[in-house]
Amino acid sequence: MRAKIIHFLKTAEGYISGEEISHHLKISRAGIWKYIQDLRDEGYDIVAVPHLGYRLVSSPDKLFPSEIQSGLGTKILGKDIRYFDSVASTMDVAFQLGMDGAPEGAVVCAENQTKGKGRRGRSWVSPKSKGIYMSVILRPPMVPADLTRVTLLSAVAVCEAVRKMYRLPVEIKWPNDLLIQKKKLAGILTELSAEMDRVRFVVIGIGINVNAALSQLPPHSTSIRNETGQKVSRADLMQEILRSLEAWYLVLGQEGFIPVIERWKQLSSTLGRQVRLIDPSGDVEGEAVDLDEYGGLVIRSDTGLMVKRISGDIVQLG
Amino acid sequence: MRAKIIHFLKTAEGYISGEEISHHLKISRAGIWKYIQDLRDEGYDIVAVPHLGYRLVSSPDKLFPSEIQSGLGTKILGKDIRYFDSVASTMDVAFQLGMDGAPEGAVVCAENQTKGKGRRGRSWVSPKSKGIYMSVILRPPMVPADLTRVTLLSAVAVCEAVRKMYRLPVEIKWPNDLLIQKKKLAGILTELSAEMDRVRFVVIGIGINVNAALSQLPPHSTSIRNETGQKVSRADLMQEILRSLEAWYLVLGQEGFIPVIERWKQLSSTLGRQVRLIDPSGDVEGEAVDLDEYGGLVIRSDTGLMVKRISGDIVQLG
Numbered sequence: 001m002r003a004k005i006i007h008f009l010k011t012a013e014g015y016i017s018g019e020e021i022s023h024h025l026k027i028s029r030a031g032i033w034k035y036i037q038d039l040r041d042e043g044y045d046i047v048a049v050p051h052l053g054y055r056l057v058s059s060p061d062k063l064f065p066s067e068i069q070s071g072l073g074t075k076i077l078g079k080d081i082r083y084f085d086s087v088a089s090t091m092d093v094a095f096q097l098g099m100d101g102a103p104e105g106a107v108v109c110a111e112n113q114t115k116g117k118g119r120r121g122r123s124w125v126s127p128k129s130k131g132i133y134m135s136v137i138l139r140p141p142m143v144p145a146d147l148t149r150v151t152l153l154s155a156v157a158v159c160e161a162v163r164k165m166y167r168l169p170v171e172i173k174w175p176n177d178l179l180i181q182k183k184k185l186a187g188i189l190t191e192l193s194a195e196m197d198r199v200r201f202v203v204i205g206i207g208i209n210v211n212a213a214l215s216q217l218p219p220h221s222t223s224i225r226n227e228t229g230q231k232v233s234r235a236d237l238m239q240e241i242l243r244s245l246e247a248w249y250l251v252l253g254q255e256g257f258i259p260v261i262e263r264w265k266q267l268s269s270t271l272g273r274q275v276r277l278i279d280p281s282g283d284v285e286g287e288a289v290d291l292d293e294y295g296g297l298v299i300r301s302d303t304g305l306m307v308k309r310i311s312g313d314i315v316q317l318g
Numbered sequence: 319m320r321a322k323i324i325h326f327l328k329t330a331e332g333y334i335s336g337e338e339i340s341h342h343l344k345i346s347r348a349g350i351w352k353y354i355q356d357l358r359d360e361g362y363d364i365v366a367v368p369h370l371g372y373r374l375v376s377s378p379d380k381l382f383p384s385e386i387q388s389g390l391g392t393k394i395l396g397k398d399i400r401y402f403d404s405v406a407s408t409m410d411v412a413f414q415l416g417m418d419g420a421p422e423g424a425v426v427c428a429e430n431q432t433k434g435k436g437r438r439g440r441s442w443v444s445p446k447s448k449g450i451y452m453s454v455i456l457r458p459p460m461v462p463a464d465l466t467r468v469t470l471l472s473a474v475a476v477c478e479a480v481r482k483m484y485r486l487p488v489e490i491k492w493p494n495d496l497l498i499q500k501k502k503l504a505g506i507l508t509e510l511s512a513e514m515d516r517v518r519f520v521v522i523g524i525g526i527n528v529n530a531a532l533s534q535l536p537p538h539s540t541s542i543r544n545e546t547g548q549k550v551s552r553a554d555l556m557q558e559i560l561r562s563l564e565a566w567y568l569v570l571g572q573e574g575f576i577p578v579i580e581r582w583k584q585l586s587s588t589l590g591r592q593v594r595l596i597d598p599s600g601d602v603e604g605e606a607v608d609l610d611e612y613g614g615l616v617i618r619s620d621t622g623l624m625v626k627r628i629s630g631d632i633v634q635l636g
Contacts, residue, residue: 095417099413119513119514120513120515120516141598143629144463144465144510144512145462145463145466145612145628147463147512148463175514175515176514189514190514191511191512191514192462192510192512192513192514193510193511194462194465194509194510195507195508195509196437196465196469196494196508196510196629197437197438197493197628197629197630198438198629310461310463310515311461311514312515
């Protein structure tokens with residue numbers, strides 16, 4: 001209901017009367033007044049003028065579930081959003097929720113992470129209310145080996161959402177970093193709980209530098225604010241990411257992995273480049289020539305050998 | 319210390335003096351007396367004769383950690399054994415222990431499971447103290463796609479342990495059932511917690527019908543007692559399984575998957591047979607001709623097509 005009232009306020013041209021909201025949402029005008037008060041307490045600036053009604057002047061810069069759900073329009077993702085002011089890691093909260101039976105599409109987001117996770121035990125720097133730090137639970141009918149598919153799909157979905165919103169030249173570095181001119185804008189993680197031939201759930205973790213100043217971020221990073229020169233709405237971006245992720249998830253379910261991989265190739269800066277793949281199982285240097293059907297990277301090594309790798313860190317040399 | 323005292327008692331020829339135990343284990347004779355009393359309370363029948371010492375007449379038919387650890391001789395598996403009289407499912411307990419950071423090789427076992435798990439949401443019938451119901455936590459340096467390898471490895475390890483102990487003609491049905499003349503003796507499950515390119519832990523679940531009567535088991539089952547005509551020691555079998563599992567786990571780490579797959583093929587009753595593979599992604603009927611390098615089953619279908627499947631249930635027709 002909160003999300004619906006926010007949606008009414010946001011889509012109204014000018015003032016909207018309590019009567020009109022009351023009529024559409026079938027709650028009393030006193031009930032609406034109560035919701036308006038609650039919203040104001042949370043930082044929504046709402047003016048009320050007799051005979052005219054309510055007008056939303058500004059929303060707080062918070063990823064409140066009702067803010068995200070207002071006008072979201074998804075069918076699966078974001079029906080259940082768990083919001084935290086601060087959390088150790090949205091991944092750990094989401095994984096535990098997955099264990100406890102949280103439904104497909106449940107989302108965990110936080111203004112701040114004290115132990116934000118990156119790949120391979122690294123950390124993700126999460127300046128408070130300056131980025132999107134969220135984890136999404138999916139329950140795809142897959143085998144564990146398919147996790148790479150979800151990883152690449154997530155990179156495609158987030159890359160497209162950022163491109164659509166801000167027209168920025170974001171590219172994917174294999175397997176799942178989003179870069180703008182070699183500087184890191186976003187990272188994606190996936191975690192898995194599975195039986196041997198059945199995934200129980202996947203958690204997709206998305207960290208995006210949105211309104212952070214470069215001084216708040218690690219070296220070689222950038223943010224949307226830094227690239228566009230202006231502060232943007234994190235809530236709008238989070239909505240677009242959820243929509244994009246859902247759309248690509250449905251593509252995967254209905255058409256399989258090929259459309260995902262094709263789009264990944266278009267959006268990637270890795271293929272065709274000279275790369276060094278760094279991995280405990282041994283480094284490889286050569287030209288990144290293709291993805292295989294599991295999402296593994298195919299490298300034509302400098303010795304002429306074709307090498308397939310499913311894990312590792314890429315340094316793009318060319 | 320308990321395990322060491324049990325080991326002394328078990329390996330002694332006739333009586334062993336308190337003095338000798340005291341000397342080897344460097345505890346006082348009063349301390350030994352206390353341990354002996356505790357063991358008696360748990361059902362060990364130990365006689366004590368002045369001037370001769372102690373003699374173990376019989377051990378209780380329980381999978382007590384000290385009983386399993388006595389003379390076990392493994393390096394990784396079974397250093398940490400969590401024993402339960404009754405538990406919903408050893409898999410769920412072990413998975414949570416894995417989440418909480420339990421070390422590689424930790425084992426959960428129970429006399430009884432009230433919700434024993436089988437593959438794909440099925441149940442495992444676990445008559446009290448009549449079988450081995452255990453889960454082992456491993457932390458192999460693998461990617462999620464390698465889970466199948468651990469599954470097949472576990473089937474090989476358990477199959478070999480049973481063959482070695484009782485000379486029974488046990489065979490593996492793809493991927494992980496152990497059968498004697500088409501009747502089910504044991505089942506193996508694997509579960510996984512992973513990041514996209516790093517397994518956090520694997521839980522191997524092993525259920526074996528040991529001393530159960532056929533009337534206590536589902537149709538088409540058998541037990542070791544039913545096959546050999548005598549009651550056997552569950553503790554001895556559990557030890558042999560832990561040794562075998564550790565040995566094969568070391569082979570996998572040092573020599574890779576090929577020796578495992580070769581042994582699997584020797585022990586399997588599936589290859590060369592006419593089979594029907596039943597799976598939500600579609601059934602396939604044909605001859606099971608090979609395993610691929612991931613452990614997937616290769617079927618030459620009746621239409622002549624070669625089909626690879628990584629999940630499903632096999633009905634052996636031939």
